[in-house]
Amino acid sequence: MADVLLQKVRKNYNPAVLKDTLRNINLDIKDGDFIVFVGPSGCGKSTLLRMIAGLEDITSGDLMIAGKRVNDVPPAKRDIGMVFQSYALYPHMTVFDNMAFGLKLKHMDKKEIISRVVQAADVLGLEAFLERKPKALSGGQRQRVAIGRCIVQQPSVFLFDEPLSNLDAALRVKMRLEISKLHQRLNATIIYVTHDQVEAMTLADKICVLSPLKANAESNLEQFGSPLELYNHPKNLFVAGFIGSPKMNFLKGEISNIQDGKCEVKLITGERIIAEVDATSGSVGQSVILGVRPEHLVDKDSPLATGGKVMGKVMVTENLGAEFFVYMESGASEVGSDFTVKSEKEIEVAAGEELAVGIPSSACHLFNADGIAFPRTAVYKRN
Ligand code: ADP
Ligand code: MG
DSSP states (O other): OOOEEEEEEEEOSBGGGTBOSEEEEEEEEOTTOEEEEEOSTTSSHHHHHHHHHTSSOOSEEEEEETTEEOTTSOGGGSOEEEEOSSOOOOTTSOHHHHHHHHHHHTTOOHHHHHHHHHHHHHHHTOGGGTTSOGGGSOHHHHHHHHHHHHHTTOOSEEEEESTTTTSOHHHHHHHHHHHHHHHHHHOOEEEEEOSOHHHHHHHOSEEEEEOOOOTTOSOSEEEEEOHHHHHHOOSBHHHHHHSSSSOOEEEEEEEEEEETTEEEEEETTSOEEEEOBOOTTSOTTOEEEEEEOGGGOEETTSTTOTTEEEEEEEEEEEEOSSOEEEEEEOTTBOTTOOEEEEESSOOOOOTTOEEEEEEOGGGOEEEETTSBBOOBSOOOOOO
């Protein structure tokens, strides 16, 4: 078991073009934490994981595992285990031999090998399959063997790079639960890469949100915090738009009044919305973006609609039985982005109609023109 500390970590694959992939990555990962790296494709999640594993050089900065600087320590000596998206089992070997292979290479005592493989098989529910070859296993079982291969090494830190992305949707959900249980049982430090934010929200103790690095940006680490911190208090527009599904709605406007712990926003469509945010650092007339999550919108006449209401034109409705979605167009939205309502009850409305929806003032987020969030003074809770 071990802490992992990253200080000012930077990666540049090609110094000739001076274009960094990762910059100023600072992460303090505690022993036993389940950490998830999320971000759009190409933002550097795998690169960061591979640097921790030692498979990729660190251009500058420090990487400490269990208190020791390991920048120049080879992968095999870092006490880490890695599971990849493509689990590449040896097809001619049984499940047992696939799991035992790495230990045999280390000339480990036979009894110890058997004991570790049997124990890992027990944790992963693979006892009945030890004599099978990989081709006689399902995708989920194969992925478990790949994880087993890692567990038997008893590493201090487990690294997973999108381990479930090759599995179908139902199996992903099942394996997600398995991995969560595994973390509880092993009590190990896990760093897990995914682009699936449901996986991130459900598995993580803390989520690290990365964005594709912009030329002059100080860093592409957008926020590092617990799933609920990121959901309730996204620091900026990027995190607000990335965490939560469907995506947070964004409406353009300007600050029209600032009060203690509250702020009135006049949308470009003219509607006035009260947001429970501390906008004292801002000024009246300043351009802002108001954010509200689809699941926090309420009926326009509801007493919960304390912030006001917005109008939109209904484009599409979707009824999923347990959930109901309305995709609208609002003149205050960014061009090309929908205004989405998620409701537990069916909303009686048809495509082409105008719909007014209510906004609770405590459900609002507010961002300045640079996309930085004003602190919220309340957090809306659905009953
Ligand atoms: P992610 O895992 O978030 O999708 P990656 O870490 O794989 O992103 O890639 C981040 C960026 O680094 C991408 O622009 C990718 O093209 C680049 N990159 C990845 N590996 C290499 C490499 N070996 N050499 C040069 N560029 C690379
Ligand atoms: Mg990747």
